[in-house]
Amino acid sequence: MNIFRTIIYAIVWTLVLLSNNIFYSRTVVRNRKNLKIKNPTIFVSNHPNTLLDPLIVALRMNKFVHFLINASLFKNAALAWFWRNSVGIKVERKEDAGDGKVNNEETFRFAENFLINGGVLYIAPEGGSDIPRRLRKLKTGTGRIALSTANRMEFDGKLEILPVGLNYQKQTDFRTKVFINIGEGIKISDFEDQYREDNFQAALAITAEMDKQIRALIIDTKDDEEDAFLRKLETICQSENKLSLGDAYDRGKKLLVEWRNFLEEKKQTAHDFSKQVNQYFSFLEKNKTRDHVVKKIQASNSKLTWWLRSIFMVLSFPVFVYGWVNNFLANYIPAMLYKKSGLHPAYTSAVKILSGILTYSIFYGIQISLVKYFFDGNWVGWIYVASLIITGLFAWWYKDFAKNTLSGWSLFNDSKKEIIENFENRKNIVEVINNLLSEKMQVV
Numbered sequence: 031m032n033i034f035r036t037i038i039y040a041i042v043w044t045l046v047l048l049s050n051n052i053f054y055s056r057t058v059v060r061n062r063k064n065l066k067i068k069n070p071t072i073f074v075s076n077h078p079n080t081l082l083d084p085l086i087v088a089l090r091m092n093k094f095v096h097f098l099i100n101a102s103l104f105k106n107a108a109l110a111w112f113w114r115n116s117v118g119i120k121v122e123r124k125e126d127a128g129d130g131k132v133n134n135e136e137t138f139r140f141a142e143n144f145l146i147n148g149g150v151l152y153i154a155p156e157g158g159s160d161i162p163r164r165l166r167k168l169k170t171g172t173g174r175i176a177l178s179t180a181n182r183m184e185f186d187g188k189l190e191i192l193p194v195g196l197n198y199q200k201q202t203d204f205r206t207k208v209f210i211n212i213g214e215g216i217k218i219s220d221f222e223d224q225y226r227e228d229n230f231q232a233a234l235a236i237t238a239e240m241d242k243q244i245r246a247l248i249i250d251t252k253d254d255e256e257d258a259f260l261r262k263l264e265t266i267c268q269s270e271n272k273l274s275l276g277d278a279y280d281r282g283k284k285l286l287v288e289w290r291n292f293l294e295e296k297k298q299t300a301h302d303f304s305k306q307v308n309q310y311f312s313f314l315e316k317n318k319t320r321d322h323v324v325k326k327i328q329a330s331n332s333k334l335t336w337w338l339r340s341i342f343m344v345l346s347f348p349v350f351v352y353g354w355v356n357n358f359l360a361n362y363i364p365a366m367l368y369k370k371s372g373l374h375p376a377y378t379s380a381v382k383i384l385s386g387i388l389t390y391s392i393f394y395g396i397q398i399s400l401v402k403y404f405f406d407g408n409w410v411g412w413i414y415v416a417s418l419i420i421t422g423l424f425a426w427w428y429k430d431f432a433k434n435t436l437s438g439w440s441l442f443n444d445s446k447k448e449i450i451e452n453f454e455n456r457k458n459i460v461e462v463i464n465n466l467l468s469e470k471m472q473v474v
Contacts, residue, residue, distance in 0.1 A: 038116045053204055053205070054086075054205070054207060055205040055206065055207055056275065057207070058207070058208070058210065058275040058276055059090055060209070062090065062212065064213070065087070065091050065212060067192075069148070069190065070146065070148050070189050071151070071189070071215070072152075072191045073151075073191070073194055074153055074155050074193055074240055075087065075244065076195060076244055077156045077159045078160065078162075078198060078201055079376060080159040082201075082379055086208065087194055087196075087210060095117065096119055096144060097117055097151070097153075098154070099118040100123055100157075101120050101121065119151075121171075122134055123158070138175055142175065142182060145179045146183060155169055161201070162251065162254055163250065164257070165250050172240065174229075176189060176191055176236060177229060180219065180222070185222040186219070187219040191216040191240060192216075193240055194210065195210070195211035195246075195247025196211075197210070201378075204382075204426060209276060211279070213243045216236065216239055221236055249279070249282050251286065259289075259304060260285065260289065262307055263289070263463055264278070264282050266456070267463060269321045269324075270460055270463075284467060285463070288468075289466060303459075309455065310452060310459060317441060318440070322434075323437055323438050324441070324456060327441055328453060332438075336442070343428075343431065343435050349424055350424065350428040350432075352425075353422050353424050357418065361386075361389075364381065364383075364389055367381060368385075394418060398411055
């Protein structure tokens, strides 16, 4: 990598590190030791979050990473220049080729040379990005690149494919969490004999192995309905028994398996249970509240708790207004740009983060300059900078806090019969979930 590309990569790495730590409240990596790369490696993952998927893993690797990026992101001249001079390798899909003829020979050759020289390459074998928690059918391109490269390296045993599972709490939402599950390397030399006999079947075998390993590293639901239902169960579980990110992921995996078994063994009982869960969440939606609020209201001192919350909400309202006003334009414009873009929902966080880097730089710069102009002393400017960040995060937190507090009061004022019925409903749901899990998990 030349000096120019190194500088650009370092700038991108720094910006992504800062923005990732701001947008996502926490990122946990399991098996981090597997990211200490010594040999040429292709790392692959599920692909729910477009441009951010390779970046949040690359941040934690000990080597520069290049990515295969679909040709649609090279249509803009400025973006094309940026990708070519930083981390991007253009790859065509059928939908990118105007005449329907895909030609990636040059791309594959570049990728092979990059790997032979000890590089680390990211490929999204699904070929595209989508929101739901499921792995779509993998394409064989990764296996073909790996085998062709290994052949040129005389199958010396160095080249590996590293599977990664990306598990976002909700990838489009600010201050949510990410759990990165790192798998064990797939040695390409293990497929040498099969390659010599039939290179296409060898590529299929590698693709099947990637599919198997990535599915084991993620929560892999079969459709939107199952994913939505599992999220409801996970929400109740976390309200009842808050676990660390990794343990919550393990519990979700187990819950999915046990729910499928329940459906298969006791179909009618499971159907009645799902109706009960959906009814309870309809109650939450009707009252514009959340499960953890209901859980807190069930506590014996809940009225006192809600009075204290209300007092704090009133006293801290000026801080919220200050933070909201001072961060309004920097926050609002990225959200507006995404809505106007018409892009697929999987691009939500990428657009917000990339445009946010620009808007925060511009508006913070203008606001800080105005404060320095009207007030003497550098210390005033630094205090203002700190206040922008702290009160901005507080304003984001306060909106949820206030909404939950007000919705809690609405539950206190709701008809006693409906409240009792839904509290009892929730109690029954928790009992069924505990029976499904049947094992105690460590509380944090």
